[in-house]
Amino acid sequence: MIRLTVALLFLFYFSTPTLSQEIQWEPIAPGVWKGSSGLPEAYDLWSAAKPATKLAALEKLGAEVFPLNQAEITGIQQDGNTYLRFPLERGEQIFGFGLNFKTVHQRGRILRLHVDHYGGTDNGRTHAPVPFYVSDRGYGVFVNSARYLDIYAGSASRLDSDDPPEARDRNTDATWTASPYSDAVEVLVPAAGVTVYVFAGPTPLEAVQRFNLFNGGGPLPPRWGLGFTQRVHRLYSQEEVIQEVNAFEERGFPLDFVGLEPGWQSKSYPNTFSWDPIRFPNPAELAQTLKEKGVGINLWINPYVSPDAPLYNRLQPYYGSHTVWAGAVPDLSMDRAQELYWEYFRREHLDIGVSGYKIDEVDGYDRWLWPDVATFPSGLAAEQLRQTYGLLVQNQSADLFRQQNRRTWGLVRASNGGGVSFPYVLYNDYYNHRDFITALINSGYSGLLWTPEARASETAEEWLRRFQTVVFSPMAMINAWASGTKPWTYPEVAEQVKAMALLRMQMIPYWYTSFAHYHFEGIPPFRGMNLEPGFHDLGATDATPGPLDLESNPYEEAIKREIKDQYMAGPSLLVAPFFAGETSRTVLLPKGNWYDFYDGRYVGNGEIIEVPAGPDQIPVFVREGSLIPLMEPRLHAPGPDERVDLEIRHYGREAATYWYYDDDGYSFDFEKGAYTWREFKVEKDGQGNWRGTVSAAPAGKPNTIGNVRWKFMSSGN
The missing domain is CATH 3.20.20.80 (Glycosidases)
Structure with a gap:
């Protein structure tokens, strides 16, 4: 009897109950779902940030279906922790998890998301370890916890997986790897519950937009x-x-x-x-x-x-x-x-x-x-x-x-x-x-x-x-x-x-409008090529892909690699920096015609180009049919409500439309409606010549545009 009592006490104190369940999802905005596992803590990231969701902007993006198989998303409570699991497909690549300095592709990585001074290694200890990732399949996942989170981003394989890695013999199989295929992102949350959110696309950029808008939209700087x-x-x-x-x-x-x-x-x-x-x-x-x-x-x-x-x-x-x-x-x-x-x-x-x-x-x-x-x-x-x-x-x-x-x-x-x-x-x-x-x-x-x-x-x-x-x-x-x-x-x-x-x-006029798109539409003003329409990132086929055949199909194979040295700035510009000591560099152009920012010449379409290092300029390329508003080169930014003359540059061989954002540039009056979007349009007239127009400023709305001059950069091409 004594032995039985001791055994029961041992089981009571030292056995840990495990609760595994599908997460129940609730639609809370167009293309956004909330799910909870266990008992979430009262204090989380949003308790500190207090974001004001831009619901109207999310409604403009429209409704979408849930982008994952809900039955494959699970939460388990064990040992006072919560274990989350989100499925991954073969060939799927993921991006995000905050401010990483060396890696863009995050599949296959193990991270401890922990606010810290960056120590030279992408291990999750960084200045902004955001628990959000976006997939090239066009969805995003956010774990709203103010705890240190352990992330296994497609790096671990379950015995009961429906799509397990192949067991290979290291003795005889040259394809054996110490990092076999994994079909899930798994997250350890050191709490008895957590709230998670899923953001639909259907594109990766739209998933990022929904995340940004749900968190209040980007800032609009003065x-x-x-x-x-x-x-x-x-x-x-x-x-x-x-x-x-x-x-x-x-x-x-x-x-x-x-x-x-x-x-x-x-x-x-x-x-x-x-x-x-x-x-x-x-x-x-x-x-x-x-x-x-x-x-x-x-x-x-x-x-x-x-x-x-x-x-x-x-x-x-x-x-x-x-x-x-x-x-x-x-x-x-x-x-x-x-x-x-x-x-x-x-x-x-x-x-x-x-x-x-x-x-x-x-x-x-x-x-x-x-x-x-x-x-x-x-x-x-x-x-x-x-x-x-x-x-x-x-x-x-x-x-x-x-x-x-x-x-x-x-x-x-x-x-x-x-x-x-x-x-x-x-x-x-x-x-x-x-x-x-x-x-x-x-x-x-x-x-x-x-x-x-x-x-x-x-x-x-x-x-x-x-x-x-x-x-x-x-x-x-x-x-x-x-x-x-x-x-x-x-x-x-x-x-x-x-x-x-x-x-x-x-x-500044171009940057200011780019930040307005960030604020009102959630489009990051600076972003990776994998969010760019026309880039066609194919994703990695394994957590540890083999050699790529750059001879047979150089463009399509090259874009499977991490693109870490070129990026998009605003809606139209591709920036490809030089680093000290370089005499030339390659640039991967997305599908569509691209033009040199400085002189308007055509440079390529969906291809790899070689750019020589000039001493004066950073390589910048402009998308077909773009309009870039510039002001005079002055020593200080325009003051509140100050009018400036614009030179509007048109690039390419196609007609173009650009929506220019305008407000007083200083106050929060824009939140009360004191702003406007002005339409810039370029099209050919009856004689085949390019002609530009600017829509009038609505009565009573801000108007900081002075005289306008048009410059057709690629008219000779």
Whole structure:
């Protein structure tokens, strides 16, 4: 009897019940379904991001059928964890999982999605480990959890699989592999339940659009945010900042906002958030002086509060148990902590004219960020706050500017799923030019923005190549916080750098409309080729594909490989950067005619082309029938409601239509209907000549278009 009782107790305490079930799916928007497994936690990524779904925009995309076999999607609760399984087809490729720097194809990878400083390996520990992936079969999956997630992205095989890998004999079979075929994406969530979402396409781009729109649509930056920014040396004084701004103007280099690094504060690491009285004796005067020059101020911060900060004592009840650099960590998931914290920023920074923030150090490393054993007054786990702290600071700081009805544009070191709409661009201290481009490509799969900033270079050639990619990115920025680098630091290429900087300014109308498409339609302004119609990505045929036959069918075989060094910018431009030391490079053109951006000549259609390295330009190609609006090359972005003259370039041999977005470029009045889409159209007249027209601005709506000049770039072809 005693033995029986002991056995029963052992089974009670040490056996673990397992519940396996199909997930029940509920349609919640056109082409979007929600499913839950187990008991989801109350706090998730959307608890921090609080996205406002753009339901009307989703309705325009239309209804779709559920894109997967629901019976093949399962959730299991065991050991306090939830195990999710989503099917994969043979030959299917997947993209996403946040800000990866080396890989675009994610099938076959194992990742721990964990907010952290990027350490040089795509293992999931990164600045924005978004638990969203999109398939080349035209659907997306989002796991809404604020926990560290283990992802097996087609890397593990179940014994009971309906489509198992073939058992091969390593002794005799040359095709044996240590990574056999897997037919599923599996996710371990360390919680007793989780909510998941499926987004239909039918194309991969449309699946990404639905994800972005469900998360509020992309940000619409102020026009000045799309100009040029210089981050000055960390210990510059007020007078040195003014001198640097004057130098830009004197040398004819554009500048829209200047970034002040940690030395603007009286103490940093941890921070007082107060102006240093020696280096910056009159910050309000500085802000006004720069405003009169057409230049804004962006302030570097990290969130950790110095004991010498004026707001330190007021926040005492809301600090976590551990410090960062001896600074207190406010629990910004709590309403009262948010109020006390950000009110100080509003009064000391925004009210004197500061236009934005660079929010650093909200990512990692483990050796200085709070540990997972830390506790917080909200009761949230340390890992939940780590996964969402970047979302919290973005959401709350952006709201400060919204309260003053002015838009902001800033930098942040960490983000996650749900942060699509925030006006922040990701960055880090990693500095590999090639990997920067891969990160820019990957950002478009996950509702992120990433900037391949320029800091300093070993050679003038490297500097020019880095600067060229900065021009074709979400934020045109030099980060000279440590080096003091200027655009003209390398005199051998100073004129080429200036020309590229001015080109960035000319393209503001194009960039601004591209971001409007991101905001209203969910189309990423910078995105990988695998989202591009006409690219025909065939996907990998196995997690570890064999050699590709580049002789028999070079184009179709080449596009099976990862395309990590070219990308789409806006609706019409294909950008193919050069890297230092290259004398030429290949470019894979999607189906359809493509033309050179600079001179309009025809370059190819659905083929691989070889491009020689010119010293002055980054290769850019334009889709058939495109219209590209440019303004004059000026030193500052247009002010609120300021009219500018446009040169509208037409490329190709076909008629074209382009919808140009217009508002005041500054406020949130567009959310109340104060915006318009103007139709640009090019077609041939009765004599066979190209003719361009611009639709009239509706009465009472914004109109920032001055005179218009048409340029038919490919008319000689």
